[in-house]
Amino acid sequence: MDGAQLAALGLGVTDTGAGLEAILQLGAPLLNPLAQRSIPSGVFACQEEWLIPIEPPELAGLPPLSLAGVHSRSELEQQLAEGFHRHLVSLQRNGGELRSLGLAAQVDPETLEIAAWLEDPPFRFLLAGDKRGQLRLAEAVADGQPPLEDVGQPFPLSDFPSREALSAHLRSLVGQPATTGEPAPAPAAALPAAIAYRELLERFGVEAWVPAGGAIDVVVTLRARGILYRFAATRVAERTFRALIAGPEGKVWSDQFPLDDFPGVSAVAAHALGVLPSEVELLAPGEAER
Numbered sequence: 001m002d003g004a005q006l007a008a009l010g011l012g013v014t015d016t017g018a019g020l021e022a023i024l025q026l027g028a029p030l031l032n033p034l035a036q037r038s039i040p041s042g043v044f045a046c047q048e049e050w051l052i053p054i055e056p057p058e059l060a061g062l063p064p065l066s067l068a069g070v071h072s073r074s075e076l077e078q079q080l081a082e083g084f085h086r087h088l089v090s091l092q093r094n095g096g097e098l099r100s101l102g103l104a105a106q107v108d109p110e111t112l113e114i115a116a117w118l119e120d121p122p123f124r125f126l127l128a129g130d131k132r133g134q135l136r137l138a139e140a141v142a143d144g145q146p147p148l149e150d151v152g153q154p155f156p157l158s159d160f161p162s163r164e165a166l167s168a169h170l171r172s173l174v175g176q177p178a179t180t181g182e183p184a185p186a187p188a189a190a191l192p193a194a195i196a197y198r199e200l201l202e203r204f205g206v207e208a209w210v211p212a213g214g215a216i217d218v219v220v221t222l223r224a225r226g227i228l229y230r231f232a233a234t235r236v237a238e239r240t241f242r243a244l245i246a247g248p249e250g251k252v253w254s255d256q257f258p259l260d261d262f263p264g265v266s267a268v269a270a271h272a273l274g275v276l277p278s279e280v281e282l283l284a285p286g287e288a289e290r
Contacts, residue, residue, distance in 0.1 A: 010073040020046035034109035057111040061131035090133035101163040152250035164217040168232040172246040221283045
């Protein structure tokens with residue numbers, strides 16, 4: 001859509017030299033609930049059939065507005081209002097989920113973006129939310145190591161029903177940082193020693209059982225075609241688990257399943273990674289760091 005067509009919809013259009021920008025005046029201003037500030041208009045970069053929000057800070061990063069089939073300014077206002085209110089709902093949801101994981105979430109009153117630190121010695125992970133309801137690993141800091149920024153792909157927090165599962169995912173993202181050119185630190189060396197499930201069976205016996213409401217978190221490190229991955233599963237109901245597989249580039253698989261239907265880590269990993277089961281090697285605790 002060109003500038004004349006945008007102007008015909010009632011938008012103010014400016015050619016910045018780098019492209020068109022459009023100003024959408026809102027008939028019903030939006031409200032920043034934290035700053036108690038009215039938002040009477042938005043500035044958008046024009047890209048073919050899309051308007052990408054760039055100003056003010058509360059709107060920047062919201063999903064682009066589609067121009068396809070739009071015949072009036074009010075249709076664009078409705079798209080913007082729906083995207084803005086979805087973001088406010090996601091802020092509340094992510095804030096509640098972060099608090100349930102024991103993390104202190106903070107929302108910037110200017111940008112309406114959420115952030116939280118997760119302490120997992122020797123790491124400190126900064127999680128930052130986007131305007132589409134997802135989180136990303138914005139920064140990872142470890143003693144004696146240069147900080148890593150914007151690692152992996154954004155992910156929905158709902159994929160991680162426990163702090164342990166979220167920590168396992170974040171550690172997998174920094175397990176082989178490609179940006180430093182140096183060997184990655186070994187997180188497990190500074191953490192309390194992991195306990196293999198076979199040792200639990202040896203110590204407590206096969207007759208031991210977990211109460212129906214007891215937490216179960218399972219982490220398996222695996223290697224496929226020379227790349228390390230982590231499988232992490234958390235019980236979400238009596239015999240139902242939610243699990244994911246993550247590697248250096250982020251999550252590659254997640255699903256929820258009844259325990260009785262689970263075919264095994266090797267089979268699931270092979271299917272998720274597109275390799276043969278024989279190419280999946282399950283590693284004992286600490287073996288990946290050797």
